[in-house]
């Protein structure tokens with residue numbers, strides 16, 4: 252691990268209970284420059300070669316997540332979280348874009364954090380899970396299922412058939428932590444949910460800037476329906 256300490260942090264007022272995963276489509280040196288300009292920083296960054304960089308000590312609150320919502324907590328979720336940024340030139344969009352070397356660094360780091368802070372599986376999240384209307388990272392190619400096979404994060408058994416107990420997507424999403432405070436938030440959350448659990452239902456956007464400006468299809472109420480979607484919600488809610 253290399254230390255490249257950044258000055259963008261403050262005292263924590265609550266214990267760590269969450270890890271937020273991000274990605275950035277710039278080489279690490281460029282990321283450091285950009286973050287410095289904006290006065291932000293994650294705690295850790297992992298480049299495509301799997302090199303781990305420590306940027307802010309875990310005991311401090313780093314500026315990485317901005318405004319968000321998760322299980323009823325709203326506002327700046329930096330307070331109780333650790334941020335990890337992965338360099339990924341496709342913004343986590345193209346299959347296998349996260350390198351083996353990156354995952355070989357990320358998985359033990361997450362194991363370590365989970366153990367150290369007793370982090371619940373549902374609190375290992377993507378930035379898009381907690382800010383679904385604003386953020387698309389770490390993207391539809393982020394290997395959540397593979398991480399779950401290593402005991403990291405929340406997942407469901409896609410092979411086991413499960414009884415559909417509810418078709419009320421909004422209530423189910425809310426029960427799983429997502430922002431459903433109004434219909435538009437629920438639509439954005441439904442798309443973020445697909446990014447995390449049903450990536451085959453998320454459209455690849457070859458235009459990076461377009462993706463950053465349009466992280467979900469606005470006003471598309473059909474996102475609150477769909478067999479695979481309702482089924483996945485029910486399985487996770489079991």
Ligand SMILES: [Zn+2]
Nearest residue numbers: 273274378388
């Ligand atoms: Zn992010």
